[in-house]
Amino acid sequence: MSAALIDRRGPCPVAVRPGEDYLWCPCGCSTSQPFCGGSHKGAGLVPFRFHAERDEPLYFCGCKRIHTPPCCDGTHESL
Ligand code: FES
Numbered sequence: 425m426s427a428a429l430i431d432r433r434g435p436c437p438v439a440v441r442p443g444e445d446y447l448w449c450p451c452g453c454s455t456s457q458p459f460c461g462g463s464h465k466g467a468g469l470v471p472f473r474f475h476a477e478r479d480e481p482l483y484f485c486g487c488k489r490i491h492t493p494p495c496c497d498g499t500h501e502s503l
Pocket of ligand 1: 432436484485488489495496
């Protein structure tokens, strides 16, 4: 994902709802971060679909350098 823009150097907390699908933005261009806004078209990157099983807070990657999307794994700490 090296072609992606860095939206922020840390995670984006989101309270997800059970049964809902979320499209995580991999390119960093969306104005609806951390989710897809359709800006990836032509960037060679596609959004990552995440299905929430529980009502819980999650920390979606904002740096777009994560190795296992969509939730922060600490990769941003090496930027
Ligand atoms: S914000 Fe991308 S790995 Fe933490």
